[in-house]
Amino acid sequence: MVTTVTLNPCIDRMVTVEQFTYGGLNRIKDSRMDVAGKGVNVAVVLHQLGGSAFCTGINYTERGQIIRDFLDSKGIPYDFVDVEGEVRINLKIFDMSKGVVTEVNESGNPVPPECLAKLMDMIDTYAAGSRMMVFSGSAPKKVPVSIYRDLIEQANKYKVLCVLDADDELLLNGLEAGPYLVKPNLYELEKATGKKLATHGEIVYAARTFLDKGVSIVGVSMGSQGAIIVDENEAYYAHPVEVEVKGTAGAGDSMVAGFCVAIQEGTGLKEMLRYGMAAATASVMREGTLLCTREGFESILPRVEIEKIE
Numbered sequence: 001m002v003t004t005v006t007l008n009p010c011i012d013r014m015v016t017v018e019q020f021t022y023g024g025l026n027r028i029k030d031s032r033m034d035v036a037g038k039g040v041n042v043a044v045v046l047h048q049l050g051g052s053a054f055c056t057g058i059n060y061t062e063r064g065q066i067i068r069d070f071l072d073s074k075g076i077p078y079d080f081v082d083v084e085g086e087v088r089i090n091l092k093i094f095d096m097s098k099g100v101v102t103e104v105n106e107s108g109n110p111v112p113p114e115c116l117a118k119l120m121d122m123i124d125t126y127a128a129g130s131r132m133m134v135f136s137g138s139a140p141k142k143v144p145v146s147i148y149r150d151l152i153e154q155a156n157k158y159k160v161l162c163v164l165d166a167d168d169e170l171l172l173n174g175l176e177a178g179p180y181l182v183k184p185n186l187y188e189l190e191k192a193t194g195k196k197l198a199t200h201g202e203i204v205y206a207a208r209t210f211l212d213k214g215v216s217i218v219g220v221s222m223g224s225q226g227a228i229i230v231d232e233n234e235a236y237y238a239h240p241v242e243v244e245v246k247g248t249a250g251a252g253d254s255m256v257a258g259f260c261v262a263i264q265e266g267t268g269l270k271e272m273l274r275y276g277m278a279a280a281t282a283s284v285m286r287e288g289t290l291l292c293t294r295e296g297f298e299s300i301l302p303r304v305e306i307e308k309i310e
């Protein structure tokens, strides 16, 4: 089982307007709501690929039922720490005339220290029965930036492989606990290492600086430019797969899920990159927030071209 930990669940509300007027009245033509925490996305992709996923982390007393109903509808089990307050809503305004999305994101209601202590107990409870544990996404207000480090240190007491996908201080602190796998995108890797990374050689070098912290594998996603994976001995580059891109939401989360499947199957590093790319590509091929299916994943797998980086 793969347990995903979502600290900052959210609901995406996408509204479509014909032409966005700054400072004026905008009439909504169409709207939709999607459950969208990063760990939830990873669990959905794992489940759709045929794996067994479990969701834990933080949920809220208000609107939290929307998240539970969503997971129930998918058949994904969960156990969250319920915090007083509302699940945040991230508003996305799609301007049809320009084809541009404006995002207005809430930062997430504060989590009291006693709830963080309960979360630590959840890690104890579920790390013992999990093969892998995925820690991904932002943290709500007032949660210390050391949170992923603390949670991963706790999980590392068990025989579970930890995966970290986070940004800025959450990433830098989390690395200190030596997660097994880290998946920064290129921008996150540049920020973490303080360097502009122009060549594949530079990316490999920067990614390997994480290995000094006890990390075993680093997967660097590069959006439309493909991805790179490194461990201590080898490095590979995957070319982007040419498909019609219909929605990039959850692309990185899908790559994480693909990596998890590969680790569980013991594919080795090169195939792991293929699995991650196939899952991510199969997600971007689907409209809006729809994520990778097993059929999409299998159809892309043979199309991923991988080169060894010497």
Ligand SMILES: Nc1ncnc2c1ncn2[C@@H]1O[C@H](COP(=O)(O)OP(=O)(O)OP(=O)(O)O)[C@@H](O)[C@H]1O
Pocket (backbone or CB within 6 Å): 184, 185, 186, 220, 221, 222, 223, 224, 226, 227, 240, 241, 245, 248, 249, 250, 251, 252, 253, 255, 277, 280, 281, 284
């Ligand atoms: N525009 C695109 N065209 C083709 N493939 C894409 C595109 N965007 C993303 N992908 C695929 O998805 C993978 C992950 O994308 P990206 O690097 O944007 O992740 P991310 O920034 O972590 O995303 P997220 O917002 O989900 O955290 C890429 O390596 C690639 O395989």
Ligand SMILES: [Mg+2]
Pocket (backbone or CB within 6 Å): 165, 185, 252, 253
């Ligand atoms: Mg990401």
